[in-house]
Amino acid sequence: MDELALAADADQRAHAYLAGIGKRRVFPDAAALAQLAAFDEALPQHGHAPADVLRLLDERGSPGTVASNDPRYYGFVIGAVLPAAAAAERLMGAWDQCASTFDNSPAAATIEKIAARWVLDALDLPRDAAVGFGTSATACTLVCIAAARRALLERKGWDFDNDGLDGAPPLRVVISEMAHITVKKALRVLGFGMKRVIAAPVDEHGRIDPAQLPPLDDMTIFCVQAGEVNTGEFDPFAALIPRAKATGAWVHVDGAFGLWARASSKRALTDGIDGADSWTTDGHKWLNTPYDGAMAICRDARAMSAAMNSDAVYLSGAHDAQKNLTLEFSRRPRGIPIWAALRSLGRSGVREMVDRHCAQAERIADGLRAAGFEVLNRVVLNQVLVRAKTDAQTVAVREAAQASGETWFGGTVWQGRPAFRISVSSWRTQDEHVDQLVALLARLLADRGA
Ligand SMILES: Cc1ncc(COP(=O)(O)O)c(C=O)c1O
Known part of the structure; x- marks a missing residue:
């Protein structure tokens, strides 16, 4: 495969990855993680064909990625990547x-x-x-x-x-x-x-x-x-x-x-x-x-x-x-x-994105309060700091959410007790996604007897 065909192959694989956004697991499952073992090889004595290098990276690497470029990811203020910036x-x-x-x-x-x-x-x-x-x-x-x-x-x-x-x-x-x-x-x-x-x-x-x-x-x-x-x-x-x-x-x-x-x-x-x-x-x-x-x-x-x-x-x-x-x-x-x-968003686009995330953080906070969670911060921006009634419930809900493949957000410790942080920062996140998140967490809390 010549250089241009290889670039086209990479484009096609990237296209397929992007087309799967919103549908794949947000955190890889055990089977996808196990596939990463394919990379554990000795430094090759002789080089592989570039197309083989790319195939391995995509076939075994792509399933092991975290879908941070996805509307359902709320970890660490990671943000997704805007199309113009990615291009x-x-x-x-x-x-x-x-x-x-x-x-x-x-x-x-x-x-x-x-x-x-x-x-x-x-x-x-x-x-x-x-x-x-x-x-x-x-x-x-x-x-x-x-x-x-x-x-x-x-x-x-x-x-x-x-x-x-x-x-x-x-x-x-x-x-x-x-x-x-x-x-x-x-x-x-x-x-x-x-x-x-x-x-x-x-x-x-x-x-x-x-x-x-x-x-x-x-x-x-x-x-x-x-x-x-x-x-x-x-x-x-x-x-x-x-x-x-x-x-x-x-x-x-x-x-x-x-x-x-x-x-x-x-x-x-x-x-x-x-x-x-x-x-x-x-x-x-x-x-x-x-x-x-x-x-x-x-x-x-x-x-x-x-x-x-x-x-x-x-x-x-x-x-x-x-x-x-x-x-x-x-x-x-x-x-x-x-x-x-900045050129693709313009001043108004930056403002709209930041404003939307802040409004969505409030929407999450309201929804989680109604579901029986405690929101620990004032939600002045895009961060929602949350805990359930007991520490065990807080940890169990976070772990179940992370394992569900339907979302991902991280844990933290706030004033000496476990909590979790939801950061809204992906340009892809729409209100329907935050409503799905609230519904998921409400269900996980209810399942744990709260
Ligand atoms: C308030 C604050 N400062 C600094 C950093 C570090 O940023 P970076 O990961 O780009 O080094 C972070 C990242 O999480 C942050 O939230």
Whole structure:
């Protein structure tokens, strides 16, 4: 099979997979999982025909996938993938661009610049901020905090690039008690020990309580959050950020999924957020772009390009070349699927999708309350945090739902007791799907004697 026939075969298989969306099991059954054993072979001495490679991947791999690109999937704010973004990704596969600088890919450099402008526009953040398209919110938070550290030290006259941290003026880090684990990971990787990171106390909704805000100063990196992973709650930015800025602190926002509320009628939740210094958000969650696509956004464009600069004698780029805004030197143009998503949705489409998911989260909450569940959060966004009367029922209902193949969502622990989280974030999810989910959970609870 020649290269073009192989591409057509891949297209046909992808087509068949897409045609099965909504009908297949959401989590694979035992038989499908057993088929994955076919991949457990020794490194072949001699290569297989490309068509055989693809056949194995599809015949044994496709059944073992989780149907996250499906309207009935509610786990982890995973989102599905928008058709335009998926199609762009497919074309990019043929392009094989190294999107580090304009010289390496004029098309990628140009389109990613437009994508950056549109992201700032959609999220209504400072229009001259830098946007680095990285792999994940985790990596982008790391980039933003690295830029923050370097900039705060520079203000004290410390040459971080040459003198490093040894003997540097001490920095403080303040995060929410409810900060996402990946913010802690980024801090850890950068050398901020967890025992020295200060946790800001939160109120009953899990938002940083301004009345209990630890002291901040001009050597503090202060991380706030737009969209807590269990509840979807937002820190009170308007009360926190001006105070932090008045001390000279650097404010970073983790808005992995929640930042997109700013492009919807839930915008008020983000009031004051534009006063921060840096922000991270994902494309691959609520914007429904393919993995890996995320954004590190920095008000002081120079601070980010100085922290991430990787110019070499044989490859130097503009200060806003993506290789000077991200961790990667060689990279695929992850901004292009984000551009494609925004071009296909437009401002109104993003708003409609986010609004619809928030309304559906309320619909689920109402339905589950009526069925006898307890909804533990205020449902301000697209997250519904749920428990049954007893812990045993909560766990049993979640496990039965996961095993049913009709849906999938994850468990969590909330205030020391098991709960489960339902995230509505797939562009495919319609009201009929959320009604089916409520009916399924009601039945599973009733079956367990509640
Ligand atoms: C609030 C929050 N921050 C950060 C992350 C990490 O994002 P990523 O998986 O893109 O690294 C997540 C992901 O679940 C999240 O929900």
